[in-house]
Amino acid sequence: MGEFGWMNDPNGFVPYRGNYHLFYQHYPYLPTWGPMHWGHAVSRDLIKWTYLPIALAPGESYDSGGCFSGSAIEKDGALYLMYTGHVVTGPDSSKDYWQTQNLAVSEDGVFFRKYEGNPVIGLPQIPAGASLKDFRDPKVFERDGSYYVVIGSNDGQGNGQILLYRSADLTDWTFIGIMAKSGGEMGNNWECPDFFSIGETDFLMFSPQRMPPQGRDYGNLHSTLYMRGRxxxxxxxxxxxxxAPMDQGFDFYAPQSTLDERGRRIVIGWMDMWESEMPTQQGHQWAGAMTLPREMIVLGGQVRFRPVAEIENYRGERFELRDLALEGETIVETAGDSYELEAVFDAGDAARFGLKLRVGGGEETVLSYSQPEGVFALDRNRSGIGPGGVRETAIPLRDGKLMLRVFVDRSSLEVFLQDGEKVMTARIYPGSGSLGIAAFSDGKSRLASLRKWDIH
Known part of the structure; x- marks a missing residue:
């Protein structure tokens, strides 16, 4: 979370000089979206973060309306930020604007100066047919001695697309082509693209705006997905x-990845959703948070997401039970508002089974599995003062078992299903007294094991 005010997209996620650096879209004065700055924090272990001074603030002719999202890369020992400069050009700020790509550089990773030759990619370099306004969120990477950048865009006809540029020095860029484009089924604008490889597989990750639902997937106003291919x-x-979707829940958008010094591909996302109620804006003076960093791996040809191993160093008091027969509802003799929980269910002949978390005062967040449908559901309709709703995803049992790894915090929930085959993320805002945990089963099932650690 930011120290104060508003936070959205993660930016410039990069290891540099022994620390992980994470920048983020930030309005430091109010808990509402405003002219975007770049907040900045560093961590040695991806869990405990230290705030640094604001890295970028709007004010130049090319970014007077905001320093929008971008990325970071190390070059010759210095840390370069590449970001979108946003300029409002008329009375309707939602329609009257243009965007360019710009650089800022730092020799110490703390204080940044904007490049005197900005913008480095401007309107003349936008290809014919591409939107002249929606041209943002550069993610820069190096491949075989050249620098490349992917930029989110659309074709002006309702189809999102990603543009690709190349450079030898980060300052002089040449348009290469359209890297990927929607065929009409994947949203009308693509934001926050990211390109990377895991082993022999190439991935393109991005956030399509206003993507229509496809079955149980893509139920939010805006979505995030990954393409795999070559x-x-x-x-x-x-x-x-x-x-496929990056997350099956309510609140995961604009993720950015980095390759760390251990060779892990780590992804972190904004744990919120545009045009969604944010109760903390009133009375608490903040809005927006980041997800736990997740390692993205390919195992047996399947993509999986796992919370980074460093979170296990923060495990506190442990509670454990085994082989609990379930029929109806059973109160678990532990509680809390900040913990990690691992549960393995043996489905038996139950039609539906699962967990209720943050229970109390009529509130509960329900995680359930329907065995006839093969569908897992996250229900936050009684989760507190925030937005409600249900998200579902199809996922098969493994030898009749369902494995859950759940991270609960005072205003969030992240659920990893079947060792990370799928993830569901949600903001929840229960009362401070809603601390209970319960297991339930419609029919007979067993809770083969449950382990819970308080997180300190």
Whole structure:
């Protein structure tokens, strides 16, 4: 979370000089969206963060309306930020604007100066047919001695797309081509693109705006997905063999990844959603948070997401039970508002089973599995003062078992299903006294094991 005020997209997620650096879209004066700054924090272990001074603030002719999202890369020992400069050009700020790509550089990773040659990618370099306004969120990477950047855009006809540029020095850029484009089914603008490889597989991650639902997937106003396939470096095209959601819950958007010094591909996302109620804006003076950092791996050809191992160093008091027969509802003899929980259910002949978390005063957040449908659900309709709703995702049992790893905090919930085959994230705002945990089963099932650690 930010120290105060508003936070959205993670930016410039990068390891540099022994620390992980995370920048973020930030309005430091009020808990509402305003002219965007870049907040900045550093961590040695991805869990405990220290705030640094604001890295970027609007004020130049090319970013007077805000320093929008971007990324970071190390070059010759210095840390470079590449970001979108936003300029409002008329009375309607939602329609009258243009955007360019700009650089800032730091020799110490703390204080940044904007490059005197900004913008480095401007309106003349936008290809014919692409939107002249929606041109943002550069993610820069290096491949075979050249720098590349992917930029979110659309074709002005209701189809999102990603543009690709190349440079030898981060300052002079050449348009290569359209890396990927919607065929009409994947939203009308693509934001926050990210390109990376895991092993032999190339991935393109981005956030399509206003993507229509596809079955139980993509139920939010805006979504986030990954494509997997192969990138053709000569043509610049990404040849996709399929795509899937990054998260099946309510609140996960604009993620950014980094490759750390241990070779892990780590992803962190904004744990909120545009045009969604944010109760902390009134009385608490903050809005927005980041998810736990997640390692993205490919195991047996399947993509999985796991919370970074460093979180286990923060485990406190442990509670454990085993082989509990379930029929009806059973109160678990532990409670809390900040903990990690691992549960393994043996489904038996139960039609539906699961957990109720943050229970008390008529409040509860329900995690349930329907065995006839093969569907897991996250229900926050009674989770407190925030927005309600239900999100569902199909996921098969493994040998009749369901494995959950859940992280509960005072205003959030992150659920990893079947060792990270899928993840569901939600903001919840229960009362401070809603601390209980219960297991339930419609029919007979067993809670094979439950382990809970308070997180300090």
């Amino acid at each position: 990138w053709d470096e000569r043509s610049g095209e990404f040849h996709s063999v399929g795509y």
